[in-house]
Amino acid sequence: GQQVQQSPASLVLQEGENAELQCNFSSTATQLQWFYQSPGGSLVSLLSNPSGTKHTGRLTSTTVTKERRSSLHISSSQTTDSGTYLCAWGNNNAPRFGAGTKLSVKP
Amino acid sequence: GGIITQTPKFLIGQEGQKLTLKCQQNFNHDTMYWYRQDSGKGLRLIYYSITENDLQKGDLSEGYDASREKKSSFSLTVTSAQKNEMAVFLCASSPLGGSSYEQYFGPGTRLTVL
Known part of the structure; x- marks a missing residue:
């Protein structure tokens, strides 16, 4: 079955609003990473957060390992944040990806 | 810094054809991956290689x-292309070990099978 589930599948915001993205995985992860995929298709790593809370810029990720979930909070969204956010999970092996959350930020 | 190069950028094949996609990285990373992404969907892992002699x-x-x-190159072969198949194949690399994946992705090869 699906090892990584992401929600919501899509999200539409007005510029300035905050976004909350969720990732649930099938068993305890030792590696958990959030990626951004641009509308053009290129993939970049945002941050790695196998447990606890991490911040980078307007992004905050919180991972609760024993509950097998991670969230990505985007504050004060901008139109340039539009794209797909992917969660990757694994246990000392090759990461598996969720289907992603497609974010659209309107001006 | 480093870069991952994938060739070709676009690949058009015929049903039943054997097709090869290539990936090169100059990060000096040990681990390399191949993923397939279908339109509007996440990435699915096809093969990976932890170190140079591993598959x-x-x-x-x-x-x-x-x-x-x-160490720097990892190829993927579609053994028999399926009619009307369309997907993007993404190559990635990462250093061995550590608590994060630190994956770096190439730009992708877009496959269309006629």
């Missing part, structure tokens, strides 16, 4: 072969 099947290995020619 591991992913969740979608059937219908594919892979080869780690040297």
Whole structure:
């Protein structure tokens, strides 16, 4: 079955609003990473957060390992944040990806 | 910094054809991966190679072969292209070990089968 589930599948915001993205995985992860995929298709790593809370810029990720979930909070969204956010999970092996959350930020 | 190069950028094949995709990285990373992404969907792992002489099947290995020619290069072969198949194949690399994946992705090869 699906090892990584992401929600919501899509999200539409007005510029300035905050976004909350969720990732649930099938068993305890030792590696958990959030990626951004641009509308053009290129993939970049945002941050790695196998447990606890991490911040980078307007992004905050919180991972609760024993509950097998991670969230990505985007504050004060901008139109340039539009794209797909992917969660990757694994246990000392090759990461598996969720289907992603497609974010659209309107001006 | 480093870069991952994938060739070709676009690949058009015929049904039943054997097709090879290539990936090169100059990060000096030990581990390399091949993923397939269908339109509007997440990435599915095809093959990965932890170190230079290693090859591991992913969740979608059937219908594919892979080869780690040297540390910097990893090839993927579609053994028999399926009619009307369309997907993007993404190559990635990462250093061995550590608590994060630190994966770096190439720009992708877009496959269309006529």
